[in-house]
Amino acid sequence: MIRHAKIADLPLIRDVAASTGMFLGDELEEFCGQLQQHLQLAESTQPTDATLLVASDDYDPSHIIGSAYFAPEMMARGVINLLFIGVHPLAREKGVGTTLLQSFETAVRETNARLAIIETASDNMFAPAWSLYKKAGYSEEARVRDYYDDGLDKMIFRKRP
DSSP: OEEEOOGGGHHHHHHHHHHHTOOOTTHHHHHHHHHHHHHHHHTSSSOOSOEEEEEEOSSOTTSEEEEEEEEEOTTSTTEEEEEEEEEOGGGTTSSHHHHHHHHHHHHHHHTTOSEEEEEEEOOGGGHHHHHHHHHTTOEEEEEEEEEEETTEEEEEEEEOO
């Protein structure tokens, strides 16, 4: 089941994010701080352009097994960036990532955006994600060498809705 996240979900979203192993140093805490700020705005009267979705276990809707976070690009018309997608290792290979990606694409279409983009790193640990993106019709559009660190490039995948 895919739904919009609530503040009460934040500890479980943090667990999913931590389980991916893709955050280094204090990046996880910075990311979770950003999510907390988003959720506080979303649950107040202040609108937010970003979207945070969670995937829950079919048998236990309170058990979060995946998450996706995306937002419009500020300096580009009609471009939405998938900033995070993650599935807990125990829930992988069950279609959760595909379902989250499809939910992102539905949101892209509903906002009449021109482009969906996904930024990721060139570390081989992300190879399963690259495969997911390619199977869904995304193509690698750009690479910024040494962006995250020496030898660790930024890869940008794109797809028209």
